[in-house]
Amino acid sequence: MNKETIIKDMTEAVKKVKDTNPMAGSITNSVTINLVANTQIATGxxxxxxxxxxxxxxxxxxxxATYINMGTLLPIYEETLPRTVEALKDAQKPWVLDPVAIGIGQFRTDMLKLFKDYKPTIIKGNASEVIALAGLWELEGGTGESQVRGVDSTNQVDEAKAAAVSLAQWTGGAVIVSGATDLVTDGSVVAESTGGSHFLGKITGGGCALGGAAAVYLTSSSPFIAALTAVSAFNVSGQRAEEKVDAPASFQTEFLNELYKASPEDIAANPFEVKGVN
Amino acid sequence: MNKETIIKDMTEAVKKVKDTNPMAGSITNSVTINLVANTQIATGxxxxxxxxxxxxxxxxxxxxATYINMGTLLPIYEETLPRTVEALKDAQKPWVLDPVAIGIGQFRTDMLKLFKDYKPTIIKGNASEVIALAGLWELEGGTGESQVRGVDSTNQVDEAKAAAVSLAQWTGGAVIVSGATDLVTDGSVVAESTGGSHFLGKITGGGCALGGAAAVYLTSSSPFIAALTAVSAFNVSGQRAEEKVDAPASFQTEFLNELYKASPEDIAANPFEVKGVN
Amino acid sequence: MNKETIIKDMTEAVKKVKDTNPMAGSITNSVTINLVANTQIATGxxxxxxxxxxxxxxxxxxxxATYINMGTLLPIYEETLPRTVEALKDAQKPWVLDPVAIGIGQFRTDMLKLFKDYKPTIIKGNASEVIALAGLWELEGGTGESQVRGVDSTNQVDEAKAAAVSLAQWTGGAVIVSGATDLVTDGSVVAESTGGSHFLGKITGGGCALGGAAAVYLTSSSPFIAALTAVSAFNVSGQRAEEKVDAPASFQTEFLNELYKASPEDIAANPFEVKGVN
Incomplete structure (x- = not known):
């Protein structure tokens, strides 16, 4: 996998989504459910x-593909989540797991443990969440209790690299660690993508929206390409939006606008670096 | 019912809403619940x-009037929906049914079947949903499984005309089929309303918001007038908003702004044609 | 408590929030949950x-601190609400009660009665809600059924003054009555804060957002200061936003922008008057 191939694959993934309007269903939290839907529509x-x-x-x-976000869990999810991941497995359909709020409440912990065997195709979290999930699944790089606070520096994303790699090696899919520099790995290579905006951390749901977008791209490409495409789309759109605004509410509007307007080539051209995992 | 009378009735419906601030309660999905509420407030x-x-x-x-939208159903709705439609019947209060996601899940199907006898005052759907509901209720023009994909052309709305008419004849109310050209019928005449914006299909909840607005106008006019007024308000506001923007998130903001600013005369002046059903 | 001290305390409260990024959890309605979250983030x-x-x-x-808003109640709240207020009591943590929709449904009434003994640190409502809550708790100034309609005039806020004072005396905390002029009392003094915008009543969730902001400030100051700071922040941001827009959807965006941009000094400088309760 060289950069040229990756860029070509990302371009094709975005094109395919814009051409075919694929459906990615979600079970997601009520705080940001509208933003997730509008983000998915903006991608095509x-x-x-x-x-x-x-x-x-x-x-x-x-x-x-399906997006499962663990925020604002409801009692009925005791049935909905196990049956949905079972259906995904039966149908061999890809899905994205967003382990938001990991560590809060027994039911969330139980479900996240259960998901280990269902191997989510893409896992998306901030450094803290990725480290905590690896810990919960007893994989390398994880800790029982994450010590990372916030996701604002490249450094913190780096701290989650080992956890991200071991999660990806376990699932055979891809892992996104979101932060100032975003990390994407398939367990054998690591891509680092830059751009974005600090305003994505000053609105609620930037992370959820990224997971929702990853699910859309996952309908049309491999896990690693889908993950990197979502991250690249957010980085280019975030950067463009930030140039137009000076506050977070306007940023959200412009971010969605830019995501809608970004061409396949724009997205694939967002800067990234690829390295081996070691 | 000639055009002049319809225009006069629509003008009065909008005026009455702006003057009396009527309450239209909703049971609606969590994806677009905020947009529905803000739309209802924007109408007055x-x-x-x-x-x-x-x-x-x-x-x-x-x-x-009450708006019932079948998205993101919750377990408690097994009690809430039957008791609410029974209360509506007892109180002889009008309501709007939005059969969104018809065909997904057993409970939604059961409820939509139940509603047949409760005769929703206005039914609002896209071509696909209207045909599917007529099918579920075993009325003319319906099919067990809708073949229509998308709602982007006048043609597809036309395909739902027979279903819309038979639904309206069954309920004695009105039916809205939303699309590039919107169709409104009371079972004896059909109005076609133009305007709007392609951006209404590039945000989530344009259809839900239309249903919520129809419920507001239904507090203050007949089913046919309420339905056509909601459609006209959306068409004029959508068209005005589209002129100001080049992307969907800004469109949503401007659309709500224009809906708030549209006068009774603006709304009633939006182009429409009326024909007999045959 | 003189004006100078209050201004100094408000300045410090806002600074502390901006410096420490405190977490205020919420159990709140799904209509405005996104706006509440974005408001809390905008405050810092x-x-x-x-x-x-x-x-x-x-x-x-x-x-x-915790924000409990009584809109869109779910069945599970029969367990969640009693256990959460018990946990707040055990941990001696402050909380904000927003008795929205008081009077609708038996469960809401039961919970609001229960909360009397848990003494919410801040109660926030419009005139009608505050009078109704005082009535439900059998305190002076309350009535079994509130006669107040709307909250658009200073006069109506004045009508809720006795109820607000007796509620604050009961809880030992603070009460906000929102309206054209907002009233804040700790049971011994009453502050009246002006500014804001009529557009705050033309979007859904202005009141919920105020409650959510009060919970954030409550993490970092006394109940009275937190309540007055939230009200002042809304009044200055609302006023600034209104100058930039001519319709409610743009207002919401600009309001959040201005809330984010308002400095501690800006917020503390918003006009208010303090009087004794008699």
């Missing part, structure tokens, strides 16, 4: 959100 | 959203 | 929303 995909077990199963089978 | 109405059975009953009785 | 705080009982307990202990 289409969105559908559900709570009930048979609806989760339906979307798992009908959608090109 | 007031919004209230609930999940619990006795609260649904309360709003049914206390509100001028 | 951080947000977390939950539904489940052990997650409510977790946030009660882990957060600096």
């Amino acid at each position: 995909g289409s969105a559908a959100m559900v709570y009930l077990p048979d609806e989760g199963e339906f979307l798992a089978k009908a959608g090109g | 109405g007031s919004a209230a959203m609930v999940y619990l059975p006795d609260e649904g009953e309360f709003l049914a009785k206390a509100g001028g | 705080g951080s947000a977390a929303m939950v539904y489940l009982p052990d997650e409510g307990e977790f946030l009660a202990k882990a957060g600096g």
Whole structure:
């Protein structure tokens, strides 16, 4: 996998999404559910959100990929989440796990443990969440309790690198660690993507939106390419939006605008570096 | 019903809403619940959203009309939805049904079947949803499984005309089929309204917002006038908003702004044609 | 407590929030949950929303303060709300109660009655809600059924003064009555704060956002100062936003922008008057 191939694959992934309007269903938190849907639509995909077990199963089978975000869990998820991941496994459909709020509440912990065997195709978190998930799954690089505070420096993303790699090696998919520099790994290479905006941390849901976008691209490319494409799309759109605004609410509007306007070539041209994992 | 009378009635409906700030309660999905509320407020109405059975009953009785949207169903709706439509019937209060996601999940199907006997005052859907609902209710023009994909052409709205008419004849109310050209029928005449913006399909919740607005106007006019007024308000506001923007997130902001600013005369002057159903 | 001290305390409260990024957890309605989170982040705080009982307990202990808003109640709240207020009491952590929709549904009434003994640190409502809560708690100034309609005039806020004072005397905390002029009392003095914008009443969630902001400031100051700081922040930001826009959707964006940009000195300089309660 050299940079040239990656750029070509990313260009094609974005094109395919814009051409085919693929559906990526979501089970996601109510705080940012609207932003996730609008983000997915802005990329060229289409969105559908559900709570009930048979609806989760339906979307798992009908959608090109599914986004599962662990925020604002509801009681019915005791049925919905296990049945949805089982349906994803049966249908061999890819999915994105966003382990937001990992460590809060017994049910979230139980579900995240369960998901280990269902091997989410893409895992997306900040440094703290990725380290905590690796810890929960007893993989290298993880700790029982994450010591990382915030995700604002490259350094902190680096601290999660070992956890990200071991998670990707376990799932056979890709892992995104979001931060000032974003890290994407498939367990054998690590890409670092730059750009974005500090304003993405000054609105709620920047991370959820990234997970939702990754699910859309995952309908149309490999896990690593989908993950890097989502990160690149956010970095180019975030950077462009920041140039137009001086405060977070306007940023959110401009960010979605720029995401909608970004061409396949714009997204694939966002700067990144690729290295081996060692 | 000639055009002149319709225009006069629409003008009065908008005026009455702006003067009296009527409350239209909603049971609606969590993806677009904020947009529905802000849309209802922008028209001049007031919004209230609930999940619990006795609260649904309360709003049914206390509100001028109720909006029931079938997205993101919750387990408690097994009690809330039947009790709310029963309360609406008892109180002889009008309501708007939005059969979004029809065909996904058993509970949604069961509820939509149940609603047949409760005769929603306005039914609002895209071509696909309207055809599917007519099919579920075994009315003319419906099919068990809708073949329509998307709602982007006049043609597709036309394909739903027979279903819309038979639904309106069954309920004695009105039906909206949203699309590039919107169709409104009371079962005896069909109005076609133009305008709007392609950006309404590039944000989540354009359709839900239309249903919520229809419920507000339904507090203050007949089903057909309320339905056509909501469609006209969206068409004029959508068109004005589109002139100011080049991307969907800014469009959403400007659309709500224009909806708020549109006068009764602006809304009633939006182009439409009326024909008999045959 | 003279004006000079209050201004100094407010300045420090805002500074502390901006410096320490305190977490204020919420159990809040799904209509405006995104706006509440973005408001809390704009003030400099951080947000977390939950539904489940052990997650409510977790946030009660882990957060600096908690915001409980009674909109869109869910069945699980029968466990979540009592356990969360118990955890708040055990941990001696402050919290904000927003009795929105008081009077609708039996469960809301039961919970609001229960909360009397848990003495919310700040109560925030419009005139109608404050009078109704004082009535429910059988305190002076309350009535079983509030006669106040709307909150658009100073006069109506004045009508809720006796209720606000008796609520604050009962809880030992502070009460906010929002309106054209906002009233804040700790039971011994009453502050009246002016500014804001009529557009805050033309979007959904202005009141919820104010409650969420009060919870953030409550992590870093006394109840009275936190309440007055939140009100002042909203009044200065609302006024500045209104100067830039002519419609409500743009207002919401600019309001959040201005809230983010307002300095501690800007907020503390917003006009207010303090009087004794008699």
